[in-house]
Amino acid sequence: MKIVEINDLTVEYPGVKALDNLSFSINEGDFLGIIGPNGAGKSTLFSCMLGILTNYQGTIKFFEKDIKQSRNYLKQIGYVPQKPVFEKNFPATVKDVIRMAWTNPSNDSIIDQVLQQVWMHELGNRRIGDLSGGQQQRVFIAKALVNKPKILILDEPVAGVDVQSSEIFYSILRELNKKEKITIIWSSHDMDAVNKLVNKVACLNQTLFFHGSSNEFFENENLVKQYSEASMQQHMHFHETH
Amino acid sequence: MTLEILSYGFMQRAIISGIAIAILCSVVGLFLVLRRYSLFGDAIAHSSFGGIALGLMVGIYPLWTAYAVSLGSALVITRIRNRFKISGDASVAILLSAGIAIGLVLISVSGGFTIDIFSFLFGSILLVSTNDTILILGLTGVILVIILLLYRQLVYSTFNEEQAKVSGIPVEKLNYLIIFLAGITVVTSIQLVGILLISALFVVPNVTAIMYGRGFKQTALLSIGFAVFSVVAGILASYVFDITPSGTIVLVSIAIFAITLSMKSLNIIK
Numbered sequence: 001m002k003i004v005e006i007n008d009l010t011v012e013y014p015g016v017k018a019l020d021n022l023s024f025s026i027n028e029g030d031f032l033g034i035i036g037p038n039g040a041g042k043s044t045l046f047s048c049m050l051g052i053l054t055n056y057q058g059t060i061k062f063f064e065k066d067i068k069q070s071r072n073y074l075k076q077i078g079y080v081p082q083k084p085v086f087e088k089n090f091p092a093t094v095k096d097v098i099r100m101a102w103t104n105p106s107n108d109s110i111i112d113q114v115l116q117q118v119w120m121h122e123l124g125n126r127r128i129g130d131l132s133g134g135q136q137q138r139v140f141i142a143k144a145l146v147n148k149p150k151i152l153i154l155d156e157p158v159a160g161v162d163v164q165s166s167e168i169f170y171s172i173l174r175e176l177n178k179k180e181k182i183t184i185i186w187s188s189h190d191m192d193a194v195n196k197l198v199n200k201v202a203c204l205n206q207t208l209f210f211h212g213s214s215n216e217f218f219e220n221e222n223l224v225k226q227y228s229e230a231s232m233q234q235h236m237h238f239h240e241t242h
Numbered sequence: 243m244t245l246e247i248l249s250y251g252f253m254q255r256a257i258i259s260g261i262a263i264a265i266l267c268s269v270v271g272l273f274l275v276l277r278r279y280s281l282f283g284d285a286i287a288h289s290s291f292g293g294i295a296l297g298l299m300v301g302i303y304p305l306w307t308a309y310a311v312s313l314g315s316a317l318v319i320t321r322i323r324n325r326f327k328i329s330g331d332a333s334v335a336i337l338l339s340a341g342i343a344i345g346l347v348l349i350s351v352s353g354g355f356t357i358d359i360f361s362f363l364f365g366s367i368l369l370v371s372t373n374d375t376i377l378i379l380g381l382t383g384v385i386l387v388i389i390l391l392l393y394r395q396l397v398y399s400t401f402n403e404e405q406a407k408v409s410g411i412p413v414e415k416l417n418y419l420i421i422f423l424a425g426i427t428v429v430t431s432i433q434l435v436g437i438l439l440i441s442a443l444f445v446v447p448n449v450t451a452i453m454y455g456r457g458f459k460q461t462a463l464l465s466i467g468f469a470v471f472s473v474v475a476g477i478l479a480s481y482v483f484d485i486t487p488s489g490t491i492v493l494v495s496i497a498i499f500a501i502t503l504s505m506k507s508l509n510i511i512k
Binding site: 050051052071074075077079081084085086087089090091092093095096097099100101102103105125127130 | 276397398406451458460
């Protein structure tokens with residue numbers, strides 16, 4: 001069943017086309033990896049999907065409804081940004097951060113449950129600013145899970161996170177997709193992880209160059225080579241600038 | 243001695259109003275400090291100077307005109323800042339200097355400084371009337387109820403605007419609400435410490451409480467505790483030693499901050 005449908009999506013900034021006539025759909029239960037070089041339009045695509053950017057042409061449907069008609073679909077989406085910006089000394093514990101996103105507060109055991117899902121149950125009372133980058137990202141996944149979303153959207157969530165933390169992160173994503181049946185839309189520059197985790201791949205560079213199964217993508221040597229180089233450049237650029 | 247002081251009506255009104263203002267300033271101030279608007283309270287207070295001068299000139303109760311002018315200027319400067327991408331500190335500087343400049347011009351037009359102006363500049367908590375006390379308690383109650391009702395949304399949009407937006411929280415409206423509440427709080431608090439020291443009540447107890455490394459609610463409660471202690475101890479000490487209450491309140495608050503800072507540097511608190 002299609003739960004996301006994007007048709008003829010075009011976004012223009014003054015003098016630049018960020019996205020050009022993009023069309024694809026995502027099925028329930030998919031684990032979609034979106035790959036592309038810096039400036040390919042991945043974050044612009046997510047901004048449109050999340051209703052942050054509304055000045056676009058074309059249509060985006062979630063659960064068969066145009067997102068311009070209603071923002072209710074957001075209740076079924078959990079979002080994990082690349083690197084959440086917050087004040088380092090913000091007086092919030094891990095549990096406080098999860099409670100912020102909790103739209104129907106009821107039994108506190110849900111908070112313990114989502115912390116368990118991201119292997120962070122022992123750190124619930126620690127201050128968020130005192131955790132490592134990898135641990136913070138796991139807390140943001142827990143926050144995204146607290147309202148029991150059907151879809152998780154992650155925008156390069158492990159950029160700048162160490163290898164060990166990334167591996168833990170990937171295991172958590174795999175469990176959420178396989179056991180909890182959550183549809184995952186994930187942009188990444190880590191081709192190895194994309195290969196291991198996803199069942200669908202979308203290659204983006206303003207327009208859509210490929211959309212299909214992960215097997216089809218990794219059998220296409222030219223495409224893999226082209227996007228691996230782009231991803232490597234992006235990886236290097238990230239480490240140079242952070 | 244303390245019991246004798248508390249038997250005076252003016253002292254009872256001062257302490258009751260002072261406690262209400264302390265709670266209000268620390269709660270509203272926590273959101274301002276965490277949004278990096280620490281000096282916004284100062285700017286609103288200075289813009290209220292223009293409003294007070296206008297009230298004195300035309301013969302209206304100066305606090306009413308102060309409410310109108312400071313709220314109007316706070317909302318206008320926020321709109322200009324959002325529309326023209328002017329940085330936070332620059333917009334604060336514009337608001338602050340415009341308020342003082344308008345006040346000075348109005349005062350010179352109306353014939354110079356009066357004793358009333360000084361009481362607004364430096365506070366006059368011991369002169370607060372029963373009607374003022376009722377107004378302060380009423381406004382404190384209304385503002386605290388609004389904050390409690392919107393608590394989750396306010397905390398979330400303060401923590402991370404983008405994520406709050408994605409969760410469907412009307413972040414821009416909340417930003418205006420916070421500025422609006424801060425405007426009312428500042429003008430209400432002018433009687434306690436005056437225009438020149440108002441930002442200390444917003445900033446110092448909150449910065450002190452944040453250093454204790456607790457969660458949001460505990461930090462807010464610690465901040466309220468520090469603010470209430472500073473106000474009560476400051477008012478009592480000022481009476482006993484015959485010194486100005488506003489300066490004493492702020493100095494007590496800064497003493498708590500200095501003690502906390504020392505404890506932090508000695509690793510007594512983490």
